[in-house]
Structure formats: C-alpha cells, structure tokens
Amino acid sequence: MENFNYSIPTEVYFGKGQIKNLGNVIKRYGNKVLVVYGGGSIKKIGLYDEMIKILKENNISFVELSNIAPNPRIESVREGIKLCRENNIEVVLPVGGGSTIDCAKIIAAGVNYDNDPWDIVLDSSKITTVLPIITILTLSATGSEMDPFAVISDMSKNEKLGIGNDKMKPKVSILDPEYTYSVPKNQTAAGTADIMSHIFENYFNNTKEAFIQARTAEGLLKTCIKYGKIAIEEPNNYEARANLMWASSLAINGLISYGTKGTWSVHPMEHELSAFYDITHGVGLAILTPHWMRYVLNDDTLYKFVEYGINVWDLDKTLDKYTIANTAIDKTAEFFKEIGIPSTLREVGIGEENFEIMAQKAVKSGLKYGFKPLTSQDVVNIYKASL
C-alpha cells in the first residue's frame, strides 16, 4: 500500500426527501445563491419548483444559470462567473448531473481568479479560493458530487480537459435516488458505464497489496453490474437507483484510490472522442474499455484480470488463468452490450480520420504512467480495435 493523505469532507444527505435539509445547509454558508442547471428535466420532475420554494421560504436570494450542456463549455463558466460577481453570490448550487456540477465547480473556483477561467482549467494550481458548492444530484455517473474533479470543454479548440483541486470538493451533496427515476434507459446505461470506468481506472493499478481498496472496488463493480441492469428494466426501483447513486460517489471520492498509485488510461482516450465528436462520455468509455483490457492483458498484468474474473464475475478459479482473464473481458463487453450501449466507434459516428491527432493529445495526460504504459501508437491501436 502506498502512503496517502485522506480527506473526504463532503457531507452527504442521502435518501428520500433529503431536500428538506437544503435551506439549513445553504444558510451555513450564505444567503445568496447561484442555481446552476441544464435543460428542463429538473422542472419536469418537480425538483425545480420544490427547490425554489425552499429557497424562498428560507429568504435565500438566488440567480439562475441554465442550459449547461452535457459536455459543459467554458462559455457557461464565464457567464456563471459574471453572474456571481454581479450578484455577490456566496454559494453555488448545481442541480443536475456531473456536467452541471463540473461547470459549477469551475465557476466557484473562477470567481476569485482575475483572468480567464480557461487558465485554471489548464493549471489548477492557479486556484486560490473557491465559493462553497452544494449539489443536488439527478444522475448517477460522474461522482462529481463528492470529488475534486471537473471536466470542461472548449469546443472551439476541440479541447476537453479534466482538472482536480481539493478546494472544489462540494461542502454538501443531496443525493435522493428518486430524482433519477426519470433518467432514460440510455443515460442510465451510460452512467453505469461511467461509474464502472472510474472503478476500473482505480482498480487496475500496479500497487501490490492495496487489498482493502481492491476488494472494495470489486464490491462496487458488482453493485453496478447487478443494479445497472435492474435500473434499466425497472426505472422506479428505489434500491437499484440508491445503490447506483452511492456507487457513483464512492467510485471516485478517493476511497478506492487512496493507497494506490497510477494514472488513468481509458478516460484520457475517451476525452478525445468527446472533444472531437461530442459523444456521450459513458458510451465512449464502454466502447473503449474492453479493447483497452484486451490490449493491456499480458503475462505481467494477468494476475489482476484473474482477480477481476474470480471476484467480480464469479468465474471458476480452477480454470486456466488466461481463460479466466479473457472470459472476464468478454463478460465486460457483453454487459455493456446487454444494457444497450453501442459496441463500436462506427456506431456512434466515429471513423479513423482523427485517430493520430487524438492519440497524440491523449498521451499528454500521462498514459505512460498507467497500469500498462501506453504510447500514442498504442492508443491508435486501441482506437482501431474499437472501430
């Protein structure tokens, strides 16, 4: 196990009706709120009205920033910062999925930064102070509700960049699984794939004997496999939505990565797909993951895939090791297919036209320090295998 400095300060109000705490929670930090949200889904499910009612009852003033895009844009961040400054905002309140929360994080971090916020996306050490962030989650996927990360795009440059800074961890997150009942099947599937990818990125590391972390990660993967399917078949199944929602937070809040070392592999490759083609992040991850697994499987990495096969997919431990590993990878691909995610890049409109440039960009995020070090040629090979 590696040394680590553990800090997961986000408070979580989890479960049915937890929004009742919103007023008191906000007032710990201020009385002027920027409400950030995406399209109209929070209005459809009645959450918008409920929230506004609570804000008014508690004499909390607010301004709104809506229409945050699924891969949130730097333009929205700029607009949010302007609103915060004009209105002396004290608390940023994203209501939505990861994109909305990510956008809110950079707004909160950008308010006290004098130059353009894209600077802090490029270099998070420029962040000084961050306005308190309180989130209300409506999609189980990115884990942004409990982590320090944000991913922001500048489509004019085909750039989609992830940054992290501990100061951007939300103070409080309200996680009511019922808010995800109306999430459509395809988004539930993509969200499940996103959660699983976060777990994979942490699980496939080279740290020996981070035993607790590995077993916890396997438990989270089993959770996604079991409840991802149920949530798609029965959208209003509370237990399925609850387990998925909590898995989304624990997958990436540090619990399974503290004590391990390594950089992520599939996310940087996928970010280029989204940056160039604006596809759904979770779909890109699900397409690439099995091909990445096959590509990095070798005599050195075999032990980890065997653990994965036995502990997550309940494969017979007496089988040949490569059989276990390959079966586990097949099952991963089958699972994504079964929950309705496309299996190939062509299905989502991606050809090989940009593979070279995307690969060159992807390796800049440190793929050479991943579970198996990857060069840009390796990335091209994985993209090609995913066609």
Add this chain to the structure above:
Amino acid sequence: MENFNYSIPTEVYFGKGQIKNLGNVIKRYGNKVLVVYGGGSIKKIGLYDEMIKILKENNISFVELSNIAPNPRIESVREGIKLCRENNIEVVLPVGGGSTIDCAKIIAAGVNYDNDPWDIVLDSSKITTVLPIITILTLSATGSEMDPFAVISDMSKNEKLGIGNDKMKPKVSILDPEYTYSVPKNQTAAGTADIMSHIFENYFNNTKEAFIQARTAEGLLKTCIKYGKIAIEEPNNYEARANLMWASSLAINGLISYGTKGTWSVHPMEHELSAFYDITHGVGLAILTPHWMRYVLNDDTLYKFVEYGINVWDLDKTLDKYTIANTAIDKTAEFFKEIGIPSTLREVGIGEENFEIMAQKAVKSGLKYGFKPLTSQDVVNIYKASL
C-alpha cells in the same frame, strides 16, 4: 437502503513517516497541547522522543497525561480535564491505541462541561464543545482514530459505557503502520478480533439491499482474515500491518453502517465481561461471537449467514444453506483459535456467577433492536454457551 447523513471529516495521514506532518497539523488548531498516552510502549519504539522533538521544533507547548489503562478509567478523564483547564490546552493529542484515544475524547469533551464528566458518559447530549483531537495510532483495533465513539469505565461501579458524539471525531489521525510492528501477538490477535467484531455488528443487520455496504464489509472481513494471520506470524510485515490499520478505521467510521439500521449485539454483552472482570475487549468479543452467531441462526437470519459463508469464506454456493451457515460459523471460531485467542470464558477466569446481572445490564443498550432481538435470558444462554 435506509436514508443516511454521511459525514466523515477526519483527515488521515497514512503511511511511513507521516509524523512529519504533526507540527503543521497541530498548529492549525493551537499551540498548547495535552499529550495523552498509556504505558511505556511509545517510549520503547522511539515514537515519544520523535513526537517531543517535533513539538519543540514547532514551539508547541505541552503537558503530559500518562498511564491510561487498557479499559480507560473515569479517574484519568478527570485528571486530564484538570490539566487542560490549568494549562489552557487548545489541542488534545492521544498517542496510543483505542483506550488512550477514547480517554482523550472524553477529556476534550469534558473541558467545557461544568460538572463531573461521568454525566456526559451517561448522556452524550450534554456535550457542547469539544477541543480539537489529533491522534497518533499505535494499535489497530478500536477504530477510535476515525469515529465518534469512546468507551469509559468506572470500576467502582462495574460500569463500562460506550458513548458517541459527532463532535468527538478526531480532526486528524496519523496512521503509521510501522508503529504497530512491536504490538505483541496476543494484542495483534485481540485487535483483529475487535476490528472483525465491528464489521460483524454492522454487517449482520436487517436492512435489505444495502448491497454496497455488505460487499464492502465482506472485503474488510477478508482483509482481517488474511492479514491478521500474517501480522501475527511476521510482526514487521508492512503490508499486513497497513491493511489491518486501515481496516480498523473503515470498520467503524460509518462507511459500512451508513444506510443500514440496527443496534449492536455482541459489544454490549462483552462490555459487561470487561466491566466485571477487566478482560481484554477483543478477547471477550472473539469468545462470544461464534456463540452469538449460532444462537441467532434460524430460518429468518439464514440468508445472511449464507452470504457470509460464500462471500467471506469462499464456501461452495451449491451446498445446503444450513451447511454453509454452520461451516462459516465454525470457520469463524477456528480462525480466532488459530490466531491464539482463548475460546471459552473459563480460560479467561470467568464463571457463571454474574451472568444474570451482566445480562440485565447488557440488554439496557437496546439488544431488543439487534439483528435478532435478544432478551436478558437470551444473553444468559449465550454466556452459558461460551463457558
């Protein structure tokens, strides 16, 4: 899954040499420290000297309270409170195992309470403010380094009581597994049993579909079973000590209990053994646990023991369910024996002379709300089976 309000604010500096952060960490909270410790073990391993050197280098003034007993006494708490008041102490720094940390917690909570601190042991709602607590852990067992609980004894009354208050959660804990290299085999075993008991108390609950929590608990149990044995055979095995230490914190910091409902069963029964006979807590837990398991196994609870057998002990899932359950219980008892813990109450000098009175005291902690509700007669039966 039940609703829950998650808050685990303790920061952890985990790993080799993390004491280097001590000076900076203390100075966030103050410059006047009460150092609390037990016997001489922290001096033998050089930790005392290292800590004092850091305090002096950082111009942090300190007073000392030593000789904290393994089942810490209210008398030590009173003495600590007096020292805090006389010296305007700003930070309480326990250096040791759970007893030392527990004692420090009630000291920190008692400084601003005007009457005798036994009052707040009886009623934790009387706690108003708590001095910041920073711990340096030297024994993997109670999890006090990351939880809100303390157990304090008044031997004049044969009382050993546990209390919990979120304000008593340590601000920071320094967890260096190397400090546990010198822990003797019997204490390593008792500590492992204590950790496992915390996990069992949370795992055996009646909440359906707290799936994540159950799988995480199973991973922690596997960690104890694997590394408990290794740590006893090879006391200087870093990975074993590290995994046990981190398991001790995660077993009881809320991670596996948030989202579940129920009260603990074996701890209240054991507290009476320690209160009457001053035995090692972990030993009492290990003796009682398999008998408690056998006693509560029935058609209603069977499913949980089957999960336990398959997921923790890797038992063949095609076997008869009662065979799985009973084998899992047998394996639990064998494991405790294998790591050198006595198997019967008689071996630790306990006869049936106080069973009735101990049982009556034990049920007061809410045993009727446990995994299987228990009456005082049930408790007597379990004590008798453990003779």
